[in-house]
Amino acid sequence: MVKSFYRTLLILWIAVLAPLAWGNDVDSFVRAIKQDNDVAMRSLLSRGMDPNTKDEKGAPGLYIALQEGALKVARLLIESPRIKVELRNASDESPLMMASFKGYLDIAKRLIEKDADVNKPGWAPLHYAATNGQLKLMELLLEQHAFIDAQSPNGTTPLMMAASYGSPEAVKLLIEAGADLRMRNQKGLSALDFAQGAERTDAAELITSALKASAPSSRGKW
Numbered sequence: 256m257v258k259s260f261y262r263t264l265l266i267l268w269i270a271v272l273a274p275l276a277w278g279n280d281v282d283s284f285v286r287a288i289k290q291d292n293d294v295a296m297r298s299l300l301s302r303g304m305d306p307n308t309k310d311e312k313g314a315p316g317l318y319i320a321l322q323e324g325a326l327k328v329a330r331l332l333i334e335s336p337r338i339k340v341e342l343r344n345a346s347d348e349s350p351l352m353m354a355s356f357k358g359y360l361d362i363a364k365r366l367i368e369k370d371a372d373v374n375k376p377g378w379a380p381l382h383y384a385a386t387n388g389q390l391k392l393m394e395l396l397l398e399q400h401a402f403i404d405a406q407s408p409n410g411t412t413p414l415m416m417a418a419s420y421g422s423p424e425a426v427k428l429l430i431e432a433g434a435d436l437r438m439r440n441q442k443g444l445s446a447l448d449f450a451q452g453a454e455r456t457d458a459a460e461l462i463t464s465a466l467k468a469s470a471p472s473s474r475g476k477w
Contacts, residue, residue: 285310291325296332306335313345321353321362333365340371349375355384355392363392367399379405385413385429388422393429403434410440418450423457426450430465437466 284304287295300306309315314322317338320329332338343349351371354363363380367373373380373396381401384392393413397403404412414434417425426446430436439445447466450458 280304281308281310284308284316285319288316288320288325288328289323291320291323291327293327293331296328300331300335306332306338307342309342309344315339315342315344315350317342317350318344318348318353321350321357321359324357326359326362329359329362330365333362333369338369340366340369347377349380351375351380352378352383355380355389355396356387358384358387358389358392360391360395363395367395373399373401374405378407379413381405381413382407382411382416385417385425386420388417388425390422390424390428393425397432403429403432404438406438406440409442410438412438412440412446414438414446415440415444415449418446418455418458418462419453421458423455423461426458426461430461436462436469 280299283295284299286292287299306317307315310319317329317332317340320326320332333340340351341349349371351363351366351373352375354366363371379401381393381396381403382405384396404414406412412434414426414429414436415438417429434446436446444452447459447462449455450462
């Protein structure tokens, strides 16, 4: 009778208390991410761990996985029925923004399928893709109706970021897609100013040529 009671108690502990103990084990959760240990993560999730758990700095697990390049864990978390793909870190960065910056095309596609915000207010995924010259990501985001002239809180556009930090190819892609060459941020700087300030000669030449091509003809009609 006594043995039966303790056996029942043990079963109850495993069924109820153990998942809670695992569910609060943030250190194990973060460690599994940083080691890209999908086996450990699958075990944690099966024991009740919330896939949306944040680390001590306020970064959600999916964002950390993408930042760390832990793609096995990232894919596992994305497919969790409880995942919130728009959960952001303390700087308001979303998983799609990090996937765009890193160039994880398949993951970005899956995030968008799960309703990740392509046109997030403020800094947007297109800013991040342009900053790192991720052409495939830029094309994907534009195909998904990303606002090409999205403005950050200080008015900076993806073209400005590409001109300063990205690649000439990223600048060309945005110009050809119709980015506004004459927009200025809150400091009054244009994409050309960004390129010149960063000594990005190729980018500056592309923008200058596009500006000339788009300028009204100076010749009058006789």
